[in-house]
Amino acid sequence: MLNFELYNPTKLVFGKGQIEKLPTLIPANAKILLAYGGGSIFKNGVHEQVRKSLEGYEIIEFGGIEANPHFETLMKVVAVIREQKIDFILAVGGGSVIDGVKFISAAVPFEGDPINILKKRILFKEGSNVIPFGTVLTLPATGSEMNSGSVVTIAATQEKLDFGGSALFPKFSICDPTVIASLPKRQLQNGVVDAYTHVLEQYLTYVHEGYLQDRIAESILQTLIQIGPDVVETPTDYTLASNFMWSCTMALNGLIQKGVPSDWATHMIGHELTALYGIDHARTLAIIGPNLYKVMFETKKEKLAQYGKRVFNLTGSEEEIATKAIEKTVAFFHTMGMKTLLSENAENFEKTADFIVDRFEKRGWKALGEKQNITLEKVKEIVLMSY
């Protein structure tokens, strides 16, 4: 087992009716910026619940933070906060709004050009000067409500870049599973696949000594397989909704990554597909992941076999189980409404592989993955296989 540090000070407030606890979580007299996305919070009643529970607070609202939040949009919020001397940010939304708020939180007091937070991948350690923030989660998927990472897109250059650090844990996150009842099916499907792939990135590496971590990772996968197909059909079912929401948080709150290797190459490549074609994040993962496992089969097959045995109860030789495990994964993604070919998700995509390799080269990236053996040649092979 690798050495690790586990530190996660976010207070997670999970369950029905928890939005009314907001006044116990935000300092009295705080001047709040309420950040949200496309406006679904007006339709599902979350906006009303939040405003009602925060009666008496001074609140300025900023809507329109887009999926894969843009640096350019976020800088507008930074200007508002600086001007209005706001001391607390409340993100009401999914991973994009929360990731966006993490950037805003870091950028407001940042000395220098905040674009460098992304370009230089600044680490905001514990104690760094940031604006405190909390979240009300409306779309389970990314785990951003209980981690300190963020991904932001620079629209001008079509770059999707990540940054983070311990100072950027939400102070609290309210996770009320009933809020998913009104989500479009597509977003629920994306949420399940996103969380599932988050686990795979931290699990499908090689066989190691993190016995407990592996089993917890498998627990999340099994739960997502159990509830995924049903929750997208019946998001009003609280049992399904609560297991979905809790699984998404646990998939990427840092826990299962402690002491074990992780891959993340599927995300690195997938980010480019979103940046290039605007494909939903989860769908890029469903396109890339299985092909990455095929191309990297030799180094991942033992772990693929463990995954096949324990998660899908497959039998056979190691090679057979490993191969079938990839097929089962694709089948699960199809069940979850994913289209796993690039051609099904984008047009004029023929130069994608060359483009991505070129971009990685320019960033100085030579290889990806838990063994740093996913060379740019392999990246090209993976992307070509995804056409």
Next chain:
Amino acid sequence: MLNFELYNPTKLVFGKGQIEKLPTLIPANAKILLAYGGGSIFKNGVHEQVRKSLEGYEIIEFGGIEANPHFETLMKVVAVIREQKIDFILAVGGGSVIDGVKFISAAVPFEGDPINILKKRILFKEGSNVIPFGTVLTLPATGSEMNSGSVVTIAATQEKLDFGGSALFPKFSICDPTVIASLPKRQLQNGVVDAYTHVLEQYLTYVHEGYLQDRIAESILQTLIQIGPDVVETPTDYTLASNFMWSCTMALNGLIQKGVPSDWATHMIGHELTALYGIDHARTLAIIGPNLYKVMFETKKEKLAQYGKRVFNLTGSEEEIATKAIEKTVAFFHTMGMKTLLSENAENFEKTADFIVDRFEKRGWKALGEKQNITLEKVKEIVLMSY
């Protein structure tokens, strides 16, 4: 799934050689009280490592905190800290030393008689006035290094009482699995059984909708079954030691209890056996637990069957699997060196059942367990079955 709040700000620093990070974790210029137990830290080199890494700090040492720490002993440390104006406590030991330090942390600034912390079960909420403390774990078992609970014995009245609250999370805990290499076999056996029973208390209740929580609980049980018998024989094996230590922490850091019912009656009854006869804590759990499952079979059998199927791969009817699951549990405890009859652990025990029931009555307890259906009649039956 039940509503829950998850908050755990302890920084866990896990792995080889982590003790040298102490100066990065304790505020510079802090005046430290170093608390420890029976002195094993002098034999295994931990004391030396700690002192070396803290060179330059002003340190006062207090040793002799006993297993099942006594209120009377802890009050001596409280007096030292008050007199010496100490601002940080470092617990170097196992669950008893850490539990003891939690009491000390709360008692030093406590207004009124600190015995009331135990007798009135005072809750130390976030923000309560306590002395900050960190830990260096030397004996994995209780999870105390990453939770905010504590159990202290009042020697004068032979009462073992629990208290806690969010203010009593350690600021940090250093968990170096190599420290277990020199532990006596008996303590390692106790650690495995203690952690195992912690999971059972939070898992063996009734079938509910916490799908993910159940699977994570089963993950810990499976890992303890996998490594338990070997780690007590070869504690120098880092793979075994690290999985053991991590499983113990995860068994009682609060995570698997979130959103699900829990029992804890085995602990409530077991505590009395320790208070009466000085039986090792873990051994009291091994005596009581299986008999509690037998006596409460009707209300627990569905969950026992799930446990039997998933953890022991048992087959048969629900009743058969549930029955076999209890037998498998006893067999595992025997493998771990436990003697599961009271007669094998104490003398002159014939009045135990009556004595415990009488004591519970005097405390006003009418029933225990996740359904509050373990009446005092049932408690008597469980204890009698344990003779």
